[in-house]
Amino acid sequence: MKPSDAKQRLIGAMIEALQRRGLHGSGLTELLAAADAPKGVLYHHFPGGKTELAVAAIEVTIARLCDSMEASMAASGDPGAALMIWINGAQKRLDASHYERGCPLATIALETTADDVEIRAALARGFAAVRDRIATGLVNAGYEAAGAHATAALLLAAYEGGLLQARVAGTPEPMALVSSALLTYLKLQRPKEPDHE
Template structure:
């Protein structure tokens, strides 16, 4: 059996293993052999799916995170009846529970990789920049769809992403979720004040 006839799902297992590694240990925190063992994949299969090796796999994992983020936001907005505050509250609450269940080991894979990249990691940085920009735009669109002015929606989206990443980082190192709770409440207040019909919006 050659790489091209590998078992269905091998690529997905590799991406999932990399996503988990990025969220817990970062890009440089896991070796290629350990990653392959986690995915139950031989090295030849890795290079069949990802000729660029570990770096290309990491970029694929980052893209998968981006797709999941956008899908999650759409789902939460739908469940909240188009209310961005309700969607954000559910998102932050789910992130807190996930962090607690992981024993405060599982952070955001995007931020984890971003913090450890260097100027030489141009492909990774480019992928991360694109993902952050796309998610900010997606979030801004959701906020604008709720009636918030476009310019305000863009600035709020940037603030939400930055505040979320910072709160998650603080909660992770502190070993408790209070930074996320405080940040969530502040963001909810800002969103509600920005909605149409609210005095001062």
């Protein structure tokens, strides 16, 4: 196994663990077994141990979320349609896992304490990056720049909340309700077409 492969396996194992059990519910031995990597490889790539690995998992998850949103916007050009692609994708992944795998960001965010400085900083940077991507997509679609960041914060909070509720309920209904409400909101906020004489 190449060192780079081992590093990616460790990150993948951490993302999977965060989705299913959270940071504190996942032991180091379990992570190493899932990644098929010895402890020495973990500390070679992540000298800060489990915390540094968790930060790397957060960063990879954020990058994937941002790429997914950009692909959805590129495919549709409409923020409402892009939002539906994004939410439907999350819902399909949740359903495929039998409602066992939630968003790793929400899971780890809910269990952090004031002592988890590096993890909280990575989450804060990550959520800010996702909000910025959403806001940029809204502005590019003609929405007012002044309200784009607030709308992005609302969309992200609703997405995370809907996913969390769907996971604990074991049903897609919360995500469907969130989707419907967000689409209505985006339609109300939609920029008006200029009048042509």
